[in-house]
Amino acid sequence: MKKIIIAVMMCAMLAVLAFANGAKEEDNGPITLVMWTHEDPNRQKLEEAWAAEYMEKNPHVTIKYSVYPSTKIQDLIPTAYAAKNAPSIWNMELQKAFPLLAQGLVAPVDPEALGLKKDSEIIDQYMPNMLAPVTDKDGSLLGKKGKVYGLPFELQNWCMYLNKKIFRDAGLDPDKDYPKTWEDVMAVSEKIVKRNGDIITRRGFDFRYGDYLISWVPMVNQLGGAVVSADGKEAIVNTGAWEKVLEYMRQWGPNGKNLGSPTYTAARKQFDHNKNEIAMHLSGLYQEARMLKANPDFYNSKDWMIIPYPVFKGGKNLANCYYFQYYMVNSQIPEREQKEAWKFVAFLLSHPTVYLDKVALIAPKKELVESAQFKKVPYSNVFIEDLKRAEPVYYGAASWQINELIKEAVENVMMNNVSPKDAVAKLKKSAQAVLDEQM
Template sequence: MRKFRFHAVASVLLTAALALAGCSGGGGETASPSGDAGKSPSGGQGGGEQQVTLSMHSWRVEDTEGYKKLIAAFEAKNPNIKIEFKPFKATEYNTILSTALQSDSGPDLLQLRPYAPGISLATAGYLEPLDNVPGIQNFPKNVTAASTGKDGKVYGMPLSLSTTQFYYNKKIFEENGLKEPKSWDELIATAKALKEKGIVPISFGAKEGWLLSLSNGVIAPASFGDGYVEKLLKGESDLKSPEYLKSVQRMQELIPYFPENYVGLDQNDMRTLFATEKAAMYINGSFELEGIRKLNPNLQLDFFPMPTDDGKQVITTWVDGSYAVNAKSKHKQEALKFLEFMATKEFAETFAKQFHSISAMPGVKTDDPLVDKMAELSQSSSVPYLMVIHFAQGNPTTKQVLENSLQGMYLGKLTPEQVVEEVQKSAATWFEPFKK
């Protein structure tokens, strides 16, 4: 019944039934996988083995060239296995993947959304458990928790950690005698000073809902204080609390420092505005670092963590995706072999350096000072991305309700009080601590 209910809900949520040409789990020459499913993939490199082509799907179109290099390193050691990397637009990926899996035409390898969305695919029986894949033990339990099913099995090989923060243009700050703000009042004062000079203080857009929950994920912890998240998870507080309401009020307080027509700006618009030095600050994730630099390699870039009301600084952190194996893949053993490669330090170091990202594997360093700074803060001053880690369930999810409600606030249709009322109402339908 659990699986049936998932199919029913997923079908309602799909905006269209998309047929995926060339997305078959077989994806190439026919070859029978060797060994038992779920056990350590071994297999040799002998020329007598038939060639297998694995399909690999992702939501990271911008990572295409980088993945080619990583895949080439694997194929050099495994000449009988070829991998076709096919990314989709991030906003369309969930629907495309769900449609494909329901019709048994999903890819062999799939990038898994972290926490509830990915775990729901495991619950529905779409994914192969990875507990026996060599190297999975290289990741801490709090990292593999992002793709651990209700049965206690791990279904995703972790890729990286993500952080969110305020990026800023060092040149603009220095030219205007500004320093990194150490409190909310200093942040507002900095934004005011920039606006008075005719500079857009914060590159921001409200067109895409996920950017709003992400921005709230950065701003909210500043008003939480010690122990708030624990109280929330125990049901001793809720999302209408003064602490959470304050985070939404602060998002409203920033409106005068956004670009004109910000409600119509999307991720690309925001990135371009900041990278072309037309805005001084930019709220976004560590995954944006490479994209910013591609647009402007000469940008004098830095970031600051969110200053809190009690004089500290925090950086919002979460496990940002993993790779899973389709339980119905015709080439399961070969797919598991690729995930075994992903669990090596060689892959972790190459991935981190290639994409300027924080590795999910502890102890991996890069040659990028900003990435290493993010990694260090994620160990010393991190707070959880509340909506992704704890409130990404419900129908629609509480995260989506927050996003829609914040869009309503920016359109002048909802007050901050109404936003948190809607968010709490959503969470109360499924979050057990709120049902006490």
């Protein structure tokens, strides 16, 4: 009987040792991180090289890096979450990412993975309020007071790029006649535009169609309108402001003065080619790096400049919204993989000056925006000055749904001759329904 007891004890001990060894092997076993991000050839080249370097230093890690068009990734990631197959690491603009964060699908940042002790130390590395949109300040978001849920690699606001040569060709002095107001934008565009029949062959300016919360809603804000009231209960505040800006778009489109529309090639792409197709467009500082790659002769010339975001006459002095691209980590993957994912993200973000130099991306770390290198970037001062009179992009659990409703309203007015009043009435009703669903 004694032999049997000893044998049982030995088997139990062996089982415990085997379990411990298995756990140890599991802790040190291979990890595969899947990363999805939006396409940017300059950034992709850098990040793929850094991924290779990280894997060389950490042989247990495999990183699968994929890029998608920014217009597609916003649909791919929610679909992947629904299928329980979302990537380990991903990024989208704040207003598109926040609904997923609000659903608890994003893992909190691990301070230890960044070599820090607590979340407040993460926040201290950045410019004021840069992490506020992804911080559960009082625990009301996800029940984890003070936790941070994303790390920004890109802070952007959009200013207006201007082709001086086209201005001169239209008899305008770019240094004196550049538009300060939206009324000026329309008047200047009427002098610059060229057409073949009804087809525009040269535009003065055209909008960033699609990302309306960023590029277009600030025009409404200038006239006193808002996407959502301060208490978060009312959608499409001050309908008169919305109607005025939609009337501006009606006049802008093919059924008005025929100065532009969503049917034409994206303005920022045509601008970089410098083929006498468009004089002005909206974009961020990152567009400089894209211009340099697409057309170095134009970039190195003195034929372009950047001017502040226009304001309606009599309107509030508000610039274009600023928005963020945050790297986020999937909360559905094992905790060990989450920790490794944050380590890799921290490794990527340890290169802020390289992102600036090669991609013209502003990582909103104090060390970068206060550096001499940042101040040397052409027209970086215009972006920083506009940032001082800007508000963050609207974000909420229904932000992207509301963006799509605004898109419908704008484009119906421009393309389908829907009256601004009717478009706003429908927008308010639909946006309110979406907002009520989230309460």
